[in-house]
């Protein structure tokens with residue numbers, strides 16, 4: 001059923017001129033994102049469903065290079081109140097909804113120690 005709804009949303013959003021709300025599912029397994037390139041429209045709410053299949057916690061943080069540099073050296077133990085900074089506990093699914101107001105390319109990264117170097121990185125492109 002959720003797959004049917006997702007397909008319907010995709011189908012409908014390709015018909016009209018202005019895209020409606022989008023939903024994207026990212027699964028984390030073996031300390032990696034299953035999707036490492038995403039494209040979303042600007043100015044539309046995008047719900048990111050983060051499925052953590054690993055028995056350890058991960059993070060999903062999205063932003064520009066300055067944002068990531070701050071988080072590489074940061075000391076945040078956990079995230080949860082900011083849509084672009086999400087903690088995904090072991091074996092849990094977390095959703096976050098973001099409306100990207102600027103076109104551009106943003107990385108999403110897990111900043112737990114060693115995870116970025118291991119490859120927990122993806123790129124999201126926001127386009128008009």
Ligand SMILES: [Cu+2]
Pocket residue numbers: 031057058059110111112115120
């Ligand atoms: Cu991680």
